[in-house]
Amino acid sequence: MAEEGLTNSDLELKLVNQSNDLIKLQTNFNELQMKFNEEKEKTFNFEKKITFLENELKEMKEKNRKLESGYKNEIEQVNNLFEKKIADLTIKFEQLNNVTRKVVNFVEIKNKWKTIAGKYIKCCDDNCINQSNPIGNCIKGNGFINLINDEYIKYINCVEGKGEDVDPVITAENSFKRPQNCFNYSLFYFEIKCKMERELNNCLNWMSAIKNEKEEEFKLSTFSWNDNDVFGCGLVYPPTIVNEFPYIFFTQNGNQIGKALLSKDNFDYYQPYVVLQCCSVETNFGNNLETKPFVYDISKHFVLKEFY
Known part of the structure; x- marks a missing residue:
């Protein structure tokens, strides 16, 4: 719709x-x-x-x-x-x-007296003073050394009319070894202060010395000394880059004695030693130069040029 x-x-x-x-x-x-x-x-x-x-x-x-x-x-x-x-x-x-x-650098090594040797290795046939028993009197009355401590050697005189004064060799524990690949002159050095225990006409006129690995000795032939004098023995190794040989020199009361002794070869090591007769020694191996400096001023040591 x-x-x-x-x-x-x-x-x-x-x-x-x-x-x-x-x-x-x-x-x-x-x-x-x-x-x-x-x-x-x-x-x-x-x-x-x-x-x-x-x-x-x-x-x-x-x-x-x-x-x-x-x-x-x-x-x-x-x-x-x-x-x-x-x-x-x-x-x-x-x-x-x-x-x-020609600057010289001091080589610090810890050292001490250790071995008794020499022509008379024993104080007597009984060997009563030895490495195991380093302190005491010889029962035969002979004069001999006592290793009181690492740096002090006391000489005990012989009994008059009974024994004789033996002159032993005492060597250090550590040798002065040739540095390897070193570019500086290296100085090894030690000193002894000598105390006369008896005045003898034939008393040894040398004490502080050094020898190489072939037992060749380096020592001063003649010198005069007084009680409480300080003797030093130094060894200078040349750098490995120069064609030179090491030399040995000696000091007395802080001054160099004579000329240096030139080695004929570059031996690997030299051993410090002393020969004592009627003389005690106090040693300075340079173990602690801050508290116990050398009498000789090693900082002023320059390479020597004059040799015997």
């Missing part, structure tokens, strides 16, 4: 118009949907491109970081090599300078 007041034609026309409007709305909606999808696709592609660019940027930053780190490590390595080269050249310069200026 047609609406009131409208003819069938009018109704049909109205329906047609409404239908057309719906079609237009659907068409517009579809167009908007397509545009939305297109924009959505564009947005997705844009976001994808942004993500790609962000990843590219991260990779570039990482490459730059690695590159900078690599250059930094190379620069540090070059700097370290350069500093090491400078240090090595400085050391070599100082070594060559020391050789040129």
Whole structure:
């Protein structure tokens, strides 16, 4: 039944118009949907491109970081090599300078008196004074030494009319060994303070000495001395880079005695020793120069050029 007041034609026309409007709305909606999808696709592609660019940027930053780190490590390595080269050249310069200026470096080694030897190894046939029993009087009345401690040797005179004064050799525990690959002149040195226990016309006129591995002795042949004099014996090894031999020198009360004695070969070691008769000695091996310095100023010792 047609609406009131409208003819069938009018109704049909109205329906047609409404239908057309719906079609237009659907068409517009579809167009908007397509545009939305297109924009959505564009947005997705844009976001994808942004993500790609962000990843590219991260990779570039990482490459730059690695590159900078690599250059930094190379620069540090070059700097370290350069500093090491400078240090090595400085050391070599100082070594060559020391050789040129004939500077001597004191070699400190811990030492002590240890072995009793010599022509008369024993105080008597009973050997009552020995390494195991270094302190006491000879039962035969002979004069002999007592090893009181590491640095003090006491001579006990013979009983008058009964025995004789024996002159033993006492050697140090450690020898003066030739330094290996050394660029400086090396000084070994020790001193003894002598205390006369008896005045004898034939008393030994030498005490502090040194010998090499072939038992060749280096000592002064003649010199005069008084009670409580301090004698020193020094050995100077040349640097390994120069063609020279070691030499031995002696001091008395802080002053050098005569000329030095030049060795004929570069022996590997020299052993300090003393020969005592009616004389006690207090020794300074240089074990602690801060509290017990040498009488001879070793800091002023320069390489000697005059020899016997």
